[in-house]
Amino acid sequence: MTNRMDQPRKLDLVGNPVLVGGIGTGHEATLHYRVGDGHSEVTGHFNAGGGTGEHGQFQVRADVGRLTFRADQILVQVFEKSPKDGSEINVVTVPVLYGPRIVDGYYGYREHKVVKGDTLSGLAKAYYGDASLYKRIQRANPDQISDPDKITPGQVLRIPIGS
Template identity: 85%
Template structure:
């Protein structure tokens, strides 16, 4: 299998559009993508490689701006369709976090290195002016924060920013 997703990486914080990049090859050089939360999805296709087994780089923008995702967590998938029966084969999947579901007007994030005495509510006060918005930071760091009362010095947390 020669298909690989290099961007986004696992649990990256993504926005609109979702940028998908990697290397791959597919039947007649065609690969497909899907961005989904299990309820809504955006799909499309693109060419990569030369179609005769050559592997080529790809970069595609999945325009998800009009999609009403119901969760913060999305799956980005790249796959081929079987020339035999049209089934999906060589499916590559990367779970990501969708910034616009976390903060309105999402445009990126800041990184905050936790120091002794930091709390999520304190960070929410600093970055958003409201201690009750600490869940935004927790949701953007699912891979690091399982208990909002337990962050540790040295952690680098993503603080999603919006309008």
């Protein structure tokens, strides 16, 4: 194992700051991070391990509040820079969903277990008071909802909540 990202996990729904954690090692104990969508990003560096092959825990708070993402999905990356040429090596990339793009004032989500008779518009009416906001739920669950007219009993959907 070179570097491992334990938080966030693939397609987690995240807010600001984006919390990044795991175990890693880097040249002179330095690792770097990047959070962005290809258009807007924040970068930085931190120390993990002893710098001579030892691995250590890390946790970083990436403040992305001033960024303007163009997509719901953003990438969280941890990597080291090669001492030979400065290139990025041992890159770990995790795609996540940025909640504030989906719901204004995003602060978390509720889970809803789909039962027979549920519809996205019905869930939107129940949680947001407006059936037309069903796309919020669809956007927060892209790995589960490919067709907004087809949800299945037993699915556990994330319902993003904001102010």
